[in-house]
Amino acid sequence: MLRFIARRLLQLIPILFGLSVLLFVWLRNLPGGPARALLGERATAEDVEAINEALGLNDSIFVQYGRFVGRVFQLNFGTSIQTGRPVTTEFLQRFPGTIELTAFAILFAIVIGIPLGYLAARRHGGVLDSASVIASLLGVTVPVFFLAYLLRFAFSVELNVFPGSGRQDVRIDATHPTGFFVLDGLLTREFDAALDAFLHLVLPGIALGTIPLAIIVRITRASVLDVINEDYVRTAESKGLAASTIRRRHILRNAMLPVATTIGLQTGLLLSGAVLTETVFAFGGVGSFLADSIFARDYAVLQGFILILAVVYVLVNLLVDISYGLIDPRVRVR
């Protein structure tokens, strides 16, 4: 087990190296640069030149890359040109928000997706099955900003039950020791703040969770369909086992392996920044800041955030691999 983990972590080194080179070359080949982005309409050719000189952007790409790698070894990803603060500070302040949002979205997708997929498979060919297939297709195809607009119109503007943007009501003066707002509210016993932060997760969480939800429904349905036709299920039924036991121990457990993989991949994806959702909900996470950084040509943030997120993605998938063993002893890793 330990060797397996060590091997996977070692694989990170070539991945990160390759990614950092690609990122570096890609960013510096984008048209325009931070200077133009910084000054907007007001930029003159001389100003752009002076800023490029000061930022070291006139050096060869090899020199720039060398400087970058030298700093990364000291865990220094540089300074954001948008905020003038260290990239690591920006990341640490924004990542908890993204984790909370991801957790909500994935839980939403799991809690609804797995039962729905299971029921659709059990009523294969029925109305519920067709409905869930159509709904999941819709879930994948509806653009996030449109869904955001609809959800906010219904639940925020008309019904006024869920807040439509941000992470916390500005009128609540809460303390945030960890940066996880729901958790912070519970820890500091400011329960109104915790509830408020939780309510702020609902609409962006649903908007973000629809795609994983649709995928989980479809994978669960397909996987359960495979399993219910297996001999051992028929055997269990014929020897008179309770339906709930068959469902839990014989069908779901065996059908869960592909679902777990999907959940892992989706969690990794969502964690690496829900760019659109965070932007349209003005949610202070890593995704919205990444989007801003592309427009601002904030090289340091783009490089730093994407590399850190790559590490996160690999770690999440490592956890998924380890979880296989818990679901199915036959694939327990050695």
Added chain:
Amino acid sequence: MQRRKRRLATIATTMVAMLAASACAASEREEPGPEGEASGGTLVFGAAGDPKVLDPTFASDGETFRVLRQIYEGLLTSEEGSAELAPALAADFPEISEDGLTYTFPLREGVTFHDGTEFNAEAVCFNFDRWYNFTGTAQNPGVTPYWQDVFGGFADTPDTPNIFESCSVEDDLTAVIQLTTVTSRFPAALALPSFSMSSPTALQEYDADNVTGEGDAPTYPEYATEHPTGTGPFMFDSWDRANGQITITRFDDYWGEPAGLDEIVFRTIPDGNTRKQELEAGSIDGYDLVAPGDIEDLESQGFNVLTRDAFNILYLGINQGQFEGAEAAGINPALADIRVRQAIAHAIDRESIVTSQLPDGAEVATQFMPDTVDGWSDAVTEYPYDPDLARQLLEEAGATGTTLKFYYPTDVSRPYMPDPASIFQVMSQNLQDVGFVIEPTALTWNPDYLEATANGLADIHLLGWTGDYNDAYNFIGTFFDAKAGGVAKLDFGGYDNQELFDAFRVADSEPDPANRVALYEDLSELIVDFLPAVPISHSPPALVIAENVEGLVPSPLTSEDFSTVTLTD
């Protein structure tokens, strides 16, 4: 089964307990303060972007200025609701010496900074000397753009032209600014938030000059991020950068009328649709950059849409291709011919663009500044919509059927250009009607589009400007005066029109205000005859507030003062 029921019961109990606890906590918070003071309440305003930095000296964009305008004041300001200059921390307009080089500012009495430091002539000179003596990264044009734009260089850069000579203390309430040369930009530029007065105590305590840079970006000192200290009606309270929130609170010892609100929270909501829905849901009390298409809907719902007087210009830039490499870039040489440029001007139906594409209150522009700026001339050559004349001019120039690379930006809404793509559509059709062939190029606004136009890649392009302060040079000088290398910007093809450049020098250095206005009027006429671009329109940008927000006066400079705002029930 039993076990599951128990578990459900536990979850339900916990949730009820949480809700009850939150209700208690909320009700405890809502009780009024112990002194029982009348509460002015909190205003939440939706901004489109984050401020960059809170030291006004280093600021240059509208979102930053909006916040700084509440915390800081300069010697001069713009009159409420107009672009006219007015005294602020100066008790009156400065007395100007005959040669136009010495400005004596009488100062307001009884003003203190938020940290208790007294405002006086010494504080004024401390600020001016600080700006003039910046070194290192602080001299970067991205860090101190307005100082360099208005004043020029620094104490240790003698080769860069510089108009600041010295600041001296005549007495406690009189400061004297000495310039090296006369310029129309001074003292008008002092109304810019960039030249606000900071507390000398706070500047020193929080290491304000220590702007460092290590490779990627300038890093600002504590003063600029945590301790901005001015004399304005509101004090800085907190800045949550990850969540895009700045909170400022009322300064009780303000020298003027104290602010009506207890607190203002500026919340960044980048998406325009989200800002509108958040206003409708009651989460925010107002927002800026209202899309023209939303105005009617918002008004029908009872919101107050405040339209500012237009203080901007949209133009169609024409590239005359006079720079090295213009041919290689494929710039159409026909544009160097004035008849072709006149044909473009006569081909465009500006009246129809203004009525169909721009918000109510927009006007056709005859020149490159709005009529509120001194230097606007009523005698400029006009180019009315006349397709026949355009065709004829084009024929005379032998350029019928010539191809124009027409650049326009996407994904952007500027105060002077709410929807560039639709404006492009109309213009493109107009130009094709008279015999031009249009080759369109759409680019993302920043930096792709700005970079392409600034590098002279477009034959014609859409761009504009919102004035910083009431000065003709701030409009026409920014576009059409000579830049580095003694020629015009590449946007306009780097033309070398010495007559025009000389006229700029003469107007800018004229000490007598009345003569200067006449000189700028002549310049306006000269530019419109030369036609380096076609002036299109002036559009009034709008902001919106909830019904219960009163007292906000829209400013043409988009620099509203929130101290007059109150909330009603």
